[in-house]
Amino acid sequence: MKLFNLDPDVKVLLPDGSTRQLLDYLLPSALLMVAALLLVTSMFVPYWSMTMTAPQYPKGLKVDVYVTHLAGDVREIDELNHYLGMPPLDEGGQWERSIAPFALAALGLLLAAGVFVHNQWAALLALPVLGYPLVFLADLWIILYQYGHSIDPNSALGGAIDPFTPPLWGEGKVGQFGTIANWEFGLWLACGAAAVVLLALWFHRAAYKPIVDARRAVAGGRLSATSSR
């Protein structure tokens, strides 16, 4: 796959004496860095949101979930939820939010490390990034589950509702409130990062497998040469 050629005179010399274009090696590294950048950027935009609509809230109420914090009408939603005996929104996922910047930085560093690992183990370094969006959603589901299953029976209306799990995605209904759960840009960035990593790994393999193979071939040739001597 030749997108374009950086400089035809600059080539990478493989152990078996064959040459390949420089771009073949720059591309997977660049893609890994792009994925890292996407991950870091995702820290600054919401991953998930819950919008609540009701007649007396013409503009609706919305909470934006970032990996580091909550934003939006948290105060008012908590105020309403206290009638149902639900814990404050901020209580769920506190540990996750506290480690999120470090975790994402670590994921980014793993990707950066992948740039320097020129064999199949690079895939292992990238694996956490591939799993990251799923981990996020799974954790969010647990938080939402706990949230809907921690109803204080002594609250005003706590006795009147059954435990429930707010949906991860899509519409729901609580009292006069319609709820719409949405995946926001941050989560898409994380998914995008995973996709870019997959692409990077494909190019990584395309670039380094010939080197590994060539190394093996050369090593094999040397071995056979020695034995025949």
Added chain:
Amino acid sequence: MKKHLLSVGLALMLILSACGQQPKATPSAGGGLPADAAAVAQERGLTPDDIYAAVKTYMPSGQTDPYIMISSGGQSGQVYVIGVPSMRILKEIAVFTPQSWQGYGYGGSGDAVLASGFMPDGSEIKWGDTHHPNISETNGEYDGEFAFINDKANARLAVISLKDFETKQIVKNPNTISDHGGAFVTPNTEYVVEGPQYGVPLGWEYAPIEAYADQYRGLITFWKFDRVAGRVDPSQSFQIELPPYWQDLCDAGKLVSDGWFFCNSFNTELATGGVEAGQPPFEAGTTKNDTDYLHIFNWKKAAEVFQAGKTETINGMAVISLQTAIDEGLLFFAPEPKSPHGADVTPGGEYIIVGGKLDPHVTVYSFAKIQAAIQAGGLQTDQYGVPVIPLDQVMEAQVELGLGPLHTVFDDKGYAYTSLFLDSAVARWTLGGPYDEKNPEDGWTLVQKLPVQYNIGHITAAEGDTASPDGQYVVALNKWSIDRFANIGPLMPQNFQLVDISRTGDQMKVLYDMPIGMAEPHYAQMIKADKLKAWQVYPEIGWNPETNSVDPNAITSEEEARVERNGSEVEIWMSVIRSHYKPERIDLQQGDHVVWHLTSLERTPDATHGFALSGYNINLSLEPGETQTIEFTANQSGTFTYYCTEFCSALHLEMMGYLTIKP
């Protein structure tokens, strides 16, 4: 060719965008009424004019008015906020009279504001008679930050913040007992002017009425406004002693006449009444002369005279004596016919219009001619030594409008609108000079007299007394309604009539009748709604509207709510949020002195809570984020309840608590 293509493209875009915006089920514009609406119109016998008026004023749910009228509330002592053109009343602002909805005068912060306006000896004043609201101005344009209003009944001035539409300050004028020519602001709200009304002895002392000419005086007050503090500063304010001529309405010069101030008067006769003693009653005594005096003040020079210390201090106020005012050239008179009303400055500041009241003309004074006459000097004086400029030297025009011309406002097309009390009409007439070319008619001519129902007093127009009036609407503030509304007893509502002035010539139309059934308002001003930048909720939790900052006794969470007792001194920090107070139980001993701080932890628009303490005359309005403090001695023992008086939630009735006071 290119141009043609371009215009075809633009036309296409317009059509496309118009299609995109076409709401469902809209009748084609100009295609007549939808059948069901036409049937209603026919059934009700509505004329095309009625339908025009209805369409012009109807405000669909969820749409807001382009203009907001800040209206005097007359004897209610309050101020009304009204949307135009829908004429929907939006709010009554409590100003001089306690008002329980806003918790104003029932234990909360309004008590201190009201108390600051009590009589000099501390006697309580329980009401006010608000006359002339003025919105703060920058460069002669409403800036929408503050409003001011006078209390004619007790000579007081109030400052209202248009951030929260609450009264922040009341100042009592210590040297007079009634005012009328206020509140009027100078073009950058340097001063809020409180013109006098009935003459009283200087310093508001006792003097027999027989000493009227010698000891009784008029008094104009220039209250210095500190925009940063949002308060008038009495220590930087000054007054000017005047002859006891019963000065009436005023207006500040602007643009070319900036620095000058104009008031009319109506008792140059020095009538002192006494109908019971065989004297002519005031109504006759004050109307004997053919002319009274337009008062012409050089307020910028007066401010310099005050700064130079050429004043005497009377009851704590700096007063420029009449003699000093004459010597320093601060005050001039010009004759005005006859027992006039209203002195209104044209948008560019070139002319002052005085309504004749008992004279069918408005008299137009030229500011340039006034200046020329003052420069020329050699003026005769009145009996108090004030220079009088002959009318023919300063008059630009006299326009005969009809009977009882009172007040004049302006539009953007060079028309002036004068209320005609006796003719019960609005007169539209043309300004001359620089305004002449703005409309088809000749200058200084009556164009139309529109009957209004009935007995119009003041008149207001959209931004109609600023340097750039908007036109569009005039509101006639009619004193009588007689047959306009269903009969609900002898005390009848006033009638605010909305008038369409959007078309030139004799096309003014009455659009809407709005009953005011709370009091009899006087003047009003109409500001573009988008100039108002009011808060929806207070900026921070714990906001004290009185100090305009976070209250040191505010709490920011329920965890901080507590009761502290020190002997018989009890201090309570209470949180207020849907749908509970914390604490909900408070035990006191009879005789305890209680200081009770309440903070609304709400941040949601309209999530207002009340706080009523039964039996103790306490009711507060705690708007989102607001902190207030009440203080009382628990004199009555027994079991009391406190509860929320503003329906806040489905569990509003449950928002209560018990205050038990042990004997």
